Amino acid sequence: MILRVKKNLKLADAIWQMEIEGDFPYNKVQAGQFINIRVGQGHDHLLRRPISIAEVRQDEGYLTIVYRVVGQGTKWLSRLEPDMPLDILGPLGNGFTVEEGKYSLIVGGGIGIPPLYELAKRLSAKVDRLDIILGFRSEHDVFWIDRFKKLASVDLFTEDGSLGTKGFVTKGISEILADKERHIENIYACGPIGMLSAIKGLIGKLQIGGGASLEERMACGVGACYGCTCMTTNRESKRVCADGPVFSWQEVDL
Numbered sequence: 001m002i003l004r005v006k007k008n009l010k011l012a013d014a015i016w017q018m019e020i021e022g023d024f025p026y027n028k029v030q031a032g033q034f035i036n037i038r039v040g041q042g043h044d045h046l047l048r049r050p051i052s053i054a055e056v057r058q059d060e061g062y063l064t065i066v067y068r069v070v071g072q073g074t075k076w077l078s079r080l081e082p083d084m085p086l087d088i089l090g091p092l093g094n095g096f097t098v099e100e101g102k103y104s105l106i107v108g109g110g111i112g113i114p115p116l117y118e119l120a121k122r123l124s125a126k127v128d129r130l131d132i133i134l135g136f137r138s139e140h141d142v143f144w145i146d147r148f149k150k151l152a153s154v155d156l157f158t159e160d161g162s163l164g165t166k167g168f169v170t171k172g173i174s175e176i177l178a179d180k181e182r183h184i185e186n187i188y189a190c191g192p193i194g195m196l197s198a199i200k201g202l203i204g205k206l207q208i209g210g211g212a213s214l215e216e217r218m219a220c221g222v223g224a225c226y227g228c229t230c231m232t233t234n235r236e237s238k239r240v241c242a243d244g245p246v247f248s249w250q251e252v253d254l
């Protein structure tokens with residue numbers, strides 16, 4: 001489908017936010033789903049690039065993505081201007097399950113944070129208690145903290161200590177899990193694979209719900225090419241684009 005760029009602005013070092021408007025099934029979007037964007041034009045056309053849906057504004061008819069410029073495709077995106085057309089497929093994949101009434105924790109690292117914003121919006125309206133832990137490399141990479149703070153309490157970590165607490169998000173999670181007063185029921189996470197793997201290690205045998213959102217390089221994006229597989233704990237191969245990107249902590253082998 002062809003939509004249009006509404007806004008495209010730089011948020012932090014190499015991080016951009018784009019609002020995309022037009023006819024889209026906004027009411028069908030689950031938090032954690034993604035769109036596959038055709039990048040480049042004519043002979044310079046590359047494969048589509050998967051980017052998570054960061055926010056949906058059904059009332060105003062637009063959705064927002066946040067992306068890091070890492071290569072040709074995302075560089076091309078950063079050059080787009082308002083009113084330019086954008087060819088997208090979506091919403092794709094299986095997102096997070098929003099469970100009512102549970103004490104929930106959201107954990108995000110770097111460019112894994114965007115899809116957790118739509119999730120935080122939905123959870124904050126439905127759960128008893130929501131805590132959020134966000135981690136970045138340094139203060140230069142930080143974005144959208146104010147938005148998250150409007151929804152719940154936020155613990156901020158940076159690897160170099162330039163903002164918030166110095167260290168990794170796992171420090172914050174360990175403290176919460178060790179606190180006898182806080183019985184976390186669901187942990188929802190998105191970020192680098194090392195972070196997800198460390199969280200799974202901390203969860204261990206605890207019966208924690210929620211899930212981890214994975215990232216893999218993708219080709220078709222719709223489950224046809226098996227180019228994006230990950231392993232389950234039962235040694236089954238699953239497609240991140242069609243079976244995920246969100247998997248339960250118990251199912252995914254990290």
Ligand SMILES: Cc1cc2nc3c(=O)[nH]c(=O)nc-3n(C[C@H](O)[C@H](O)[C@H](O)COP(=O)(O)OP(=O)(O)OC[C@H]3O[C@@H](n4cnc5c(N)ncnc54)[C@H](O)[C@@H]3O)c2cc1C
Binds near residue numbers: 050
């Ligand atoms: C389900 C899903 C959701 C995603 N959501 C977001 C998002 O919200 N914001 C965002 O900035 N990015 C997101 N990504 C990653 C994004 O798709 C890639 O960064 C993008 O495709 C890079 O395209 P490019 O042409 O700019 O870079 P390329 O020229 O294709 O690659 C540049 C560099 O980035 C690395 N790279 C490319 N794709 C990935 C990937 N999927 N995982 C790890 N490394 C990669 C390459 O190995 C290479 O080193 C998501 C990926 C998936 C699978």
Ligand code: FES
Binds near residue numbers: 219224241
């Ligand atoms: S990218 Fe083709 S199956 Fe996932």
